[in-house]
Amino acid sequence: MKNKNLKIVVLGGGESGFGAALLAKSQGLEVFLSDKGEIRDNYKQLLIKNKIEFEEGKHSEERILAADWVIKSPGIPKKADIITKINAKKIRLSSEIEFASAFTNAKIIAITGSNGKTTTTSLIYHILKQANLNVGLGGNIGTSFAKQVAEENFDYYVLEVSSFQLDDVQNFRPYISLLLNLSPDHLDQYNYNYEEYALAKFKIAENQENDNYFIYNKDDEMSQKLLKELDLKVRKIPFSLKEKFHEGGFIENGNVVVDFQDSFSMKIEDLSLVGNHNIANSLAASIAGKILKISNENIRNSLMTFQAVEHRLENVAEIDGVNFINDSKATNVNATYYALESMQRPTIWIVGGTDKGNDYTEIENLVKRKVKAIVCLGVDNQKIIDFFKDKKEQIYSTSRMEEAVKISKSLAQNGDTVLLSPCCASFDLFKNYEDRGNQFKKEVLKNHN
Template sequence: MKRIVILGAGESGAGAAVLAKVKGFETFVSDMSAIKDKYKSLLDSHAIAWEEGHHTEELILNADEVIKSPGIPNEAPIVLKLKEQGTPIISEIEFAGRYTDAKMICITGSNGKTTTTSLIYHIFKSANLNVGLAGNIGKSLALQVAEDHHDYYIIELSSFQLDNMYNFRANIAVLMNITPDHLDRYNHCMQNYVDAKFRITQNQTPEDAFIFWNDDPIIKHELAKHGLKAHLYPFAAVKEEGAIAYVEDHEVKITEPLAFNMEQEELALTGQHNLYNSLAAGISANLAGITNENIRKALSDFKGVEHRLEKVARVRGIDFINDSKATNVNSCWYALQSMTTKTVLIIGGKDKGNDYTEIEDLVREKCSALVYLGLHNEKLHEFFDRFGLPVADVNTGMQDAVEAAYKLAKKGETVLLSPCCASFDLFTSYEDRGEQFKKYVTEL
C-alpha cells in the first residue's frame, strides 16, 4: 500500500488526509504546531494517524509521496531532507485534481484574487450551477472531492500553492496582476515569484481559457516567453487593442465568446480595482455559458468580501474601513486610491521585503496621519517619517492602534487599516487582525 504523509493539518492538510484515506492510501499527518480541535476530530473520524508539535522523521521520510501545506516554507528542515532523498512533494490542489473531472476555474494574482474568486462563485451559484469554492477560501478542495461532487470548482490559488502543482490543469485560468509580494519566500527574486504565478497556465490546452489584465507590464512581458496554448481573453479599463472586455461610454462590454453588456453604475463593486475584478468574473461566467441576465444580476447584487475595503462604522463623523487583507504594498495602493477623504492610515506588520515607493505619492496626497502597527516599525519610520505627517508608533496591539488613529483623525476623515504587511507579528492571521480592528472600533 502506498504511504502518503501530509505536512500541516490545517484546512488544506486535513482535507488532503481525508481524501488520501478514502482512496485507500496508508495516511499519516504531521504538524509542527498544535492542531485545531475541529481538524483532530476530522482526522480521528477517519482513523487517520497524526502528530502535533513535532515531526517524527522515521514516520515521514518513509513516505512514497508527501502533500505539503502551502504555509510550510520550502526551506523547512524536514522538507529539505525529503527533497534530498527524492521524495515527491505536491500540493493539496495537485492531489485533489487527480480524483475529479470537474471543470476548474482557477484565480491568482498579487491582488484582487479573493474578491474575484468570491464574485465568480457568486455568479455560478446564483445561476444554480453545482459549484464548489476552494483553495485559499472555502472548504478544502480535497475534502470536497472526497465527500461531495461538484461540476465546477472556483479555486483561489496563491503562489505557494502553485509552487507544488505539476500536472493539475485549469480549464479557465485567471491572472489578475503581478506586483512584488512574498519576495522573502522567493529569495528576494521577482522572477521566481513571476514564474510561480504563471504556473497557473501550465498544462492548458487550446480548449482552455487564459483571462488576464491587458495592461499589466509584467504579464505582457511574460506572455511571449511561455508559448501559451490556451485561448487568450485580455481585459482592460477602456477599449484598447487586444482587450475583449472593457468599459466604453459608461457601459461594461464583453465581446468574446458571447456579446455581453451592462451599465457600469449597476456593478455592485466600485473603484477601478473592482472593475477589473468584475470584468474577469464576467468573462469567466460568459465562458461557462451562464446567461447574460444571470451575469448582470449577480454582478449587481454581490455583497463584497470581508476584510477587503469593508466599511465598519462611522464614529463621531469619522469613517473606519477594514482592509486587513491588504498584505502587500500594491493592495494598499488600490485602497488609498479609492479614498475620497483625508485618511489616517494604519500600516505595518511582518514585512515581506516591501518597497513602499509605490504608495509614496498617494500617502502624501491622501493621508493626514500614520499609525505604525507592528513589533518592528523601524523600516516604516525610515521611509515615512520624512513626509512630516503626524505619526503614532504602536507595538502593543490593535486596541491601542485604533485609539491612536481615532485621536489623530478629524471629523469628516477616514481611518483605513491597510497594512501592506503580513499579520504574523501580532496576530494569527489577517482575519484575526481585521476582526480585532472591527471589535475595537465598535467599542469606541
C-alpha cells in the same frame, strides 16, 4: 488513479492536510499524516474519527521517505529539511490542489495573483451560485478542496490558489485559469527573485490546452513579459482598464464591457465593488461567467449584489460623518496602493506591523494626495516614520489597536475616512490579519449604538 497500493504521506495537519488525508482514505489508499508542530484539537478529533493514522511534534523520516507520494501543506517552506530529503529521493511531492484534482472530473476555475484573489474567487463563486450551478469554493479560501472532492459531488470548483500551492503542481489543469496581477510578494521564499515568484504563478496555466481558457491582465508588465517568453497552449483572453479588444474585457464610456461570443456591459457605478482594482476584478470575473455561458442578466445581478470579502476594503460603519474601512488583509504595499487609490475622501491611514521588506515609494504620491494623517500601529514603527516624516506633518506612533483607533477618531472630521490598510503582516501584535481586522471593528464600534 489506477494504483490502489500507493503509500500516501501528508505533511501538515491543518485544513488542507486533513482534507488530503481524508480524500486518500476515501479512495482506499494507505495514508499517514505527519505534523512537526501540534495539530489543533478539532483536526485531531477528525483524524481519529476517520481512522487516519497520524503523528505530531515530529517527522518520522523513515516512514515519510518510504512514501510513493507526499502531499505538502502550503505553509511548509520549500527549504525545510524534510522537503530537501523528499526531493533528493525523487518522491513525487504535490500540493493538496494537485492531489485533489486527480480525483475529480469537475470543471475547475482557478484564480491566482498578488492581490484581489479572495475577492475575485468569491465573486466568481457568487456568479455561479446565482446561476444555480452546482459549485464548490475552495483552495486558499473556505473548506479544503480535497475534503470537498471526498465528500461532495460538485460539477464546478472555484479555487483561490497561491504561489506556494502552485509550486507543487505537476498535472493540475484548470478549465479556466485567471492571473489577476503580479507584484513582488513572498520574495523570501523565491530567493528574492521577482521573476521566479512570477513564474510560480504562471504554473496555473502550464498544463492547459487549447480547449481551456487563461484570463490575464493586459495592463500588468511582468505578465506581458512572461507571456511572450512562455509557450502556453491555452486560449488567452485579456482584460484591461486602458485598451479595448475584439475578445476580452475593457472599459468604455463608463461601462465595463466583455466581448466574448456576444457582448456584455453594465455601468461601472452599478458595480457593488469600488476602486479601479475592483473594476479589473469584476472584468476578470465577468469573462469567466461568459466562458461558462452564464446569462448577461445573471452576471449583471451578481456584480450588483456581491458583498465585499471581510477584511478587504470592508465598510465597518459611518459614525458622525466619518467612514471607517477595514482593509486588514492588505499585507503588502501593492494591496494598500489599491486601497488608497480607491479613497474618495481625506483619509486617516492606520499602517504598520511586521515588515516584509516593504518599499513605500510605490505609494508615496498617493499618500501625499489622499492621506491627511498617518497613524502607525506596530511594535516597531521607525521605518514608516523615517520614510514619511518629511512628507506628512501628522504622524503618530501607537502599539495598541485601542490607541490607534482613538487617535484616528480624534483626528477625523465629518467627510473623512479612517482606513486600516497596514501594508504589513500582523504577527507582531495580532494572531493573524483576521484578528487585527476584528479588533479594529470592535474598537470602531465601541460606545456606538
